[in-house]
Amino acid sequence: MERVLIQLENLTKIYHVGETEVRALQGVTYAVNEGEFVAILGPSGSGKSTMMNIIGCLDKPTSGRYLFEGEEVSKLDKNQLARIRNRKIGFVFQSFNLLARTTALENAELPLVYSNVPGREQAKRALAALELVGLKDRAHHKTNQLSGGEQQRVAIARALLNNPSLILADEPTGNLDTKTSEEIMAIFRKLNDEKKITIVMVTHEADIGAQAKKRIFMRDGVIVREDGY
Numbered sequence: 001m002e003r004v005l006i007q008l009e010n011l012t013k014i015y016h017v018g019e020t021e022v023r024a025l026q027g028v029t030y031a032v033n034e035g036e037f038v039a040i041l042g043p044s045g046s047g048k049s050t051m052m053n054i055i056g057c058l059d060k061p062t063s064g065r066y067l068f069e070g071e072e073v074s075k076l077d078k079n080q081l082a083r084i085r086n087r088k089i090g091f092v093f094q095s096f097n098l099l100a101r102t103t104a105l106e107n108a109e110l111p112l113v114y115s116n117v118p119g120r121e122q123a124k125r126a127l128a129a130l131e132l133v134g135l136k137d138r139a140h141h142k143t144n145q146l147s148g149g150e151q152q153r154v155a156i157a158r159a160l161l162n163n164p165s166l167i168l169a170d171e172p173t174g175n176l177d178t179k180t181s182e183e184i185m186a187i188f189r190k191l192n193d194e195k196k197i198t199i200v201m202v203t204h205e206a207d208i209g210a211q212a213k214k215r216i217f218m219r220d221g222v223i224v225r226e227d228g229y
Contacts, residue, residue, distance in 0.1 A: 004070075005165060005198050006032040006055060011064035011074075013050050013221075024050040025061070026221035034165075037192040037199045038228075039209035042218035049170070051218070052202045056089055056168045057081040069165060086111070090159025090167045094174035096151045098143045104130060104154045105139040111161040129157035133187050149180035156187060160197075167191070169201040173208050185211045 013025040025047050032038055040048045053059040054066060057073060060081075066074040073084060085091075098107045108126035117125070130136050133153040138146060146154065152172060159167050169188065173181035185208060191197045192213070203209050214228030 002033040002035075004031050005034045005036075005068070006030075006200070007065075007067040008051075008055075009065040009067075011051070011054065011061045011066060013047075013054065013059070014062045023221055025054075027064070028221070028223060030216065030223060032198065032200060034198055035192070035196045037188070037213045038201070039212035039215045040200065040202045040218060041204065041206065041209045041215055043204070045220075046218040047221040048202050048218045050221075052168060052170055052200070055166075055200060056091065057085045087162055088165045090162065090164040092152070092155050092159050092167060092169040092172045094171035096148075096155045096175075098151055098154060100143055103140050103142055104135060104146065104150075104157075107143065107154050108139075108157040108161065110158055125161060126157065129160045130154070132160065132191075133157050147180075148176050149183055152176065152180075152184050153187065156184075156191075160191075165198060167197055167199045169199060171203055172201065173203070173205065181208065 008028055008030045011025050011028045012023070015022040015024060028051060040051060042048045050059070054061055061074050064074065065072055068084065073081065105123065105126050108129055109122045112122040112125065127136060127139060130139050133156050135150060135153045135157065138150060143151065173184055176184060188199055189211065192199050201212060209215050212228070215226065216223050217225040
């Protein structure tokens with residue numbers, strides 16, 4: 001039986017910019033099961049990034065409920081949300097967010113720096129993650145010696161270090177050329193197919209979104225359409 005990983009129930013998010021009220025989400029209800037690969041698509045201002053931030057425990061809804069692995073996280077405080085982010089969610093961003101003047105291995109190890117995992121075990125796990133994304137032979141190269149695609153592979157390896165329940169990818173191919181984008185998407189598909197890792201990806205590129213197994217389309221803070229299996 002499929003287990004629900006993400007449960008959104010009538011989520012709203014309202015921002016106040018000066019005198020203006022911005023309704024970024026207007027009653028979103030949706031569920032993502034373990035092992036799914038879902039793309040969130042929509043134009044700028046559709047609410048997809050807001051929804052991603054709430055799913056990633058980076059923001060809280062104005063109203064409604066968000067359950068992650070059955071736990072209602074929409075009511076948790078900042079420290080509790082940080083604990084879920086660190087232990088359960090791996091993030092991959094458009095801009096890679098790697099540390100300059102450090103090696104691929106050192107960047108991949110970052111999620112474990114403040115853990116109780118011994119240094120040798122940290123390196124072992126980071127190397128295994130780099131091998132998974134096809135970058136083991138570049139482990140000791142510094143960030144400025146890596147191409148954009150290689151840097152994004154390091155970011156994916158880093159996202160895997162804590163064995164997350166979920167990988168959130170925010171425009172992961174936005175800074176990459178077409179060929180490199182295809183290579184990065186092949187890695188995501190492999191992680192989803194072989195490792196059964198749940199992936200939720202935000203993209204504005206239809207051809208990238210088409211490579212997910214399920215797609216939801218947003219406009220004006222609501223889900224207007226869904227397709228896929």
